[in-house]
Amino acid sequence: MKRLSLAFATLLLWGAAACAAAEEAAPAVTARDAPNDAGGAVNVAWEPAAAEKEAAFTGYEVQRRASGEKEFVKVDRTAPGELAFRDEEAEDGVEYEYRVQALAAGEKAVVLGTASAKASGQWFNTARTNALIGVIFVTAVIVFFIYRAKGGAELFVRKIAGLEAVDEAIGRATEMGKPILYVTGLGDASDIATIAAMTILAKVARKTAEYETPLIVPCYDPIVMIVEKEMVKQAYTEAGKPDAFDEDSVFFVTQSQFGYVAAVDGIMLREKPATNFYMGAFYAESLILAETGAETGAIQIAGTDRVTQLPFFITACDYTLMGEELYAATAYLGRDPLFLGSLKGQDWAKGVIMAFLILGTILLIFSTDLGLRFAKLFETAG
Numbered sequence: 001m002k003r004l005s006l007a008f009a010t011l012l013l014w015g016a017a018a019c020a021a022a023e024e025a026a027p028a029v030t031a032r033d034a035p036n037d038a039g040g041a042v043n044v045a046w047e048p049a050a051a052e053k054e055a056a057f058t059g060y061e062v063q064r065r066a067s068g069e070k071e072f073v074k075v076d077r078t079a080p081g082e083l084a085f086r087d088e089e090a091e092d093g094v095e096y097e098y099r100v101q102a103l104a105a106g107e108k109a110v111v112l113g114t115a116s117a118k119a120s121g122q123w124f125n126t127a128r129t130n131a132l133i134g135v136i137f138v139t140a141v142i143v144f145f146i147y148r149a150k151g152g153a154e155l156f157v158r159k160i161a162g163l164e165a166v167d168e169a170i171g172r173a174t175e176m177g178k179p180i181l182y183v184t185g186l187g188d189a190s191d192i193a194t195i196a197a198m199t200i201l202a203k204v205a206r207k208t209a210e211y212e213t214p215l216i217v218p219c220y221d222p223i224v225m226i227v228e229k230e231m232v233k234q235a236y237t238e239a240g241k242p243d244a245f246d247e248d249s250v251f252f253v254t255q256s257q258f259g260y261v262a263a264v265d266g267i268m269l270r271e272k273p274a275t276n277f278y279m280g281a282f283y284a285e286s287l288i289l290a291e292t293g294a295e296t297g298a299i300q301i302a303g304t305d306r307v308t309q310l311p312f313f314i315t316a317c318d319y320t321l322m323g324e325e326l327y328a329a330t331a332y333l334g335r336d337p338l339f340l341g342s343l344k345g346q347d348w349a350k351g352v353i354m355a356f357l358i359l360g361t362i363l364l365i366f367s368t369d370l371g372l373r374f375a376k377l378f379e380t381a382g
Contacts (some may be wrong), residue, residue: 007146008322010346013277013281017195018250020021021303022326025372026101027113028046028047028113029044029045029046029047029098029099029112029113029115030044030045030115031043031044031045031096031115031116032117032121033099033117033118034086034121035122035126035128036120037121037125038091038121038122038128039092039119039121040088040089040090040091040119040121041087041088041090041119042086042090042096042098042117042118042119043084043086043087043131043236044084044085044086044100044101044115044117045083045084045085046060046083046084046085046113047083047112048083049102049110049112050357051102051104051110052080052081052102056102056104056105056106056107057080057102057104057105057248057301058077058080058103058104058105059075059077059078059080059103059294060077060078060080060083060100060101060102060103060112061074061077061100061101061103062074062075062076062077062078062085062087062098062099063075063098063099063100063101064087064097064098064099065096065097065099066094066096066097067095067096067097068096068159069319072097072099073116073364075089076089077103079172080226087119087345090214091371092118092119092120092121093118093119093120094116094118094119094121094251095115095117096118096119097115097116097119098115098116098117099111099113099114099115099119099254100112100113100114104204107281110366113159121208121234122317130200130220130377130378130379132299136161137349137352138346138348138349139363141345141348141349142341142342142345143341143345144267144344144345145340145341145342145344145345146337146338146341146342146345147341148336148341148344149330149337149338149341149344150338150341152340153302155341155344157331157332157340157343157344160321160325160328160329160332161298161319161349162301162302162303162319162320162321162325163321163325163329163332163333164301165299165301165318165319165356166204166207166333167191167275167300168297168299169205169274169275169277169301170204170207170208170211170213170275171211172274172275172299173213173274173275174211174212174213175188176274177374178271178272178273178278179213179215179216179271179273179276180181180204180208180213180214180215180216180273180274180275180276180354181216181217181264181267181271181273181275181276181298182204182216182227182277182279183217183218183264183266183276183277183278183279183280183289184197184198184200184219184220184224184228184279185197185199185243185279185280185282185304186221186257186260186280186281186282186283186285187221187222187224187280187281188219188224189223189224189227189357190222190224191280191372192305193279193280193281193282193304193305193306193326194221194280194281196279196280196326196327196329196330197235197279197280197303197326198224198227198231199329199330200279200326200329201217201228201231201232201277201279202231202232202234202235202335203235203329204277205232205235205331206235206238206239206355207229207236209235209236209241209270210239210241211217212241212244214230214246214249215246215249216249216267216271216273217232217249217250217251218251218253218260218263218264219250219251219252219253220253220254220255220260220269221255222252222255224279225251225314226249228237228250229247229250231259232245232250233245239321243306255331256287257284258285259268259287260285261289262362263284265288265289265292268292268293268296268298268354269292269296272297272298273275273295273296273298274298274299275298275300276291276293276298276299276300276301277300277301277302278293278300278301278302278303278304278313279302279304279319279321280303280305281301281304281305282302282306282309282313283306283309286304286306286312286313287315287316287379289311290302290312290316290317291311293317293318294316294318295319299318300316300317300318300319301317301319301320301321302317302319302320302321303320303321303325303326303329305320305324305326305327307323309324310322328343329345331343356378358373359374360374
């Protein structure tokens with residue numbers, strides 16, 4: 001027992017001596033690569049100088065020299081109490097030596113110490129781990145529902161009146177022997193609303209091909225016209241009637257906003273289409289189009305994600321797809337497992353996000369401290 005006690009006491013003394021030596025050996029100046037950045041930055045920190053409390057003390061000067069250079073160059077000067085500096089002009093891969101001096105009026109600068117570091121970029125920002133977890137979660141949910149849909153599972157999608165009426169509107173035009181007018185708005189090929197409108201056009205064109213109903217697609221953007229022409233042609237081919245496709249049914253009009261509207265209104269008044277579709281991005285022209293179509297007596301189905309234009313479509317059209325209903329149309333009409341699974345996965349992910357928002361609100365109401373801690377879990381670095 002005495003030997004064990006002696007050994008334990010010796011171990012404690014050795015540990016205390018090691019800690020004291022480490023404290024004495026701690027550098028007064030440290031330089032490290034700035035974490036969680038794209039590179040080009042070094043963080044320099046130092047211990048306060050002994051003379052900082054004196055009235056003559058004026059601050060600190062940070063100097064730097066690159067590997068191979070002889071002289072230090074001043075890069076910054078800080079006020080008393082400021083014990084850190086971020087060098088954002090460092091080159092990646094170059095080793096820099098930093099020297100910090102304490103300055104006092106009328107006295108020679110005192111060197112606190114030197115430290116070396118290299119700047120480099122990090123492939124992952126650890127401050128955004130929560131964002132990574134969120135992306136993985138949403139992706140996993142979407143993939144899960146896609147596999148369920150491919151496995152034959154019946155995934156419920158609430159009824160959307162405007163999409164339920166698509167078959168009826170096409171059938172009405174077929175019975176009356178009149179064409180269908182499809183307008184994809186003023187967006188370009190990169191606009192998500194235009195992309196959604198083009199995918200709906202493919203479904204509509206498949207139906208018009210089966211019923212041999214004339215289809216008119218005036219285009220505002222030439223790139224969109226090329227894509228839409230190919231999509232309609234493909235739809236006719238899939239319907240087994242490639243010869244029924246009319247190359248002139250999809251055509252470019254103009255990129256003048258109201259010039260385009262005037263041309264489309266003219267088509268409505270001359271051709272008297274039985275059904276008008278307005279899908280995509282619309283602006284000030286929405287009411288002009290919808291009112292003209294209403295005067296001709298056509299069934300009108302509209303859809304846009306432009307909130308400011310929804311009231312006009314709701315007023316003048318028979319059915320209106322609002323916001324994300326436009327994006328859901330492809331899954332709704334085609335029942336493709338990929339689109340349907342993606343739609344259900346996104347809805348479930350949104351439900352979880354809403355649940356977290358409600359939980360955070362409740363915590364914030366009953367305990368500000370708990371609410372703020374909960375909110376910090378979702379903060380990401382800029």
